[in-house]
Amino acid sequence: MGFKNFVLLISVFAAACSSIVMASDPSPLQDFCVADVNNPVKVNGFVCKNPINVTAEDFFRSGLHIPRDTNNPVGSNVTAVNVANLPGLNTLGISMVRIDYGRMGINPPHTHPRATEILVVLEGTLLVGFVSSNQDGNRLFSKVLNRGDVFVFPEGLVHFQQNVGRRNAVAIAGLSSQNPGVVTIANTVFGSKPDIPTDIIAKAFQTEASIIAAIQAKF
């Protein structure tokens, strides 16, 4: 292979790598960029607090050992630790959640537009799953997890968990964004403000408008 071809090959490889890197949060260009959450300047993320004023507190948060109240319609409670409440996460491309599940509780079908999620069960038994995209035929990948079991939900795909054990369950998950975002399918489709026109959803779900209107009324 000539030198020119070699250079071409390397640049194609570099371009492929950089597009992979850019598929998630951008890489930091300094040790840290603690979020200055009150700064009026809007960038993709938050502007950096003056490094001189950064302290250990900016990288710290406590309380994730505390069980949360799951007495709500879905029977679960997600405690998120992300850039909004841990400013040191700014630009680092990572965050986490604690999820409490009451008996029969679910974390309803949702997606994270900006993050892959890796979940470990600390207590109890969960049925978990995700559905692949239309292109892949909307296949369901599902499994029952016990304490210590780990499952991964690929970025952007619809996923859920259900407590199928006899007791409460607890999981911790890591997410590959400082700000993963959550799109809960039911809330988005039936609870938008204002409503998506009922006839559109009725046709999409191949059912009567009256059934859709009844669901929309619940959100």
Ligand SMILES: *[C@@H]1O[C@H](CO)[C@@H](O)[C@H](O)[C@H]1NC(C)=O
């Ligand atoms: C940051 O630290 C500098 C130097 O100690 C101080 O003068 C300044 O007031 C601090 N700024 C904030 C926002 O605390």
Ligand SMILES: *[C@@H]1O[C@H](CO)[C@@H](O)[C@H](O)[C@H]1NC(C)=O
């Ligand atoms: C989650 O738990 C906290 C404290 O236990 C409670 O204040 C909050 O309302 C709960 N959230 C939901 C959605 O139930």
